[in-house]
């Protein structure tokens with residue numbers, strides 16, 4: 245029954261995210277954008293981000309494409325560091341597909357990201373590298 249519960253969880257989570265989601269400029273997603281045109285692309289494969297370190301431009305907002313090759317939902321949530329105490333962005337979940345996030349401008353530096361559902365899926369985002 246595990247496979248039956250996962251989509252329900254995704255729907256529940258999507259509802260929660262939609263309910264409290266930010267609709268302000270720069271914080272949303274644009275599913276209509278071609279992932280290959282994004283500034284940064286990261287894949288989710290076998291419960292891991294590939295590559296584990298990505299570099300984004302500084303000095304403005306940028307687009308980050310998540311290409312999820314898994315049959316389970318993943319997203320990208322960005323924190324100032326691995327303590328996860330300060331979240332700067334949380335993207336919508338996507339399952340077995342791709343999504344393009346519009347990430348607001350971040351100060352140059354190194355950030356930590358993970359999948360909100362799978363805390364063991366982590367990566368490093370370098371802004372202005």
Ligand SMILES: [Cu+2]
Nearest residue numbers: 317318359362
């Ligand atoms: Cu995940």
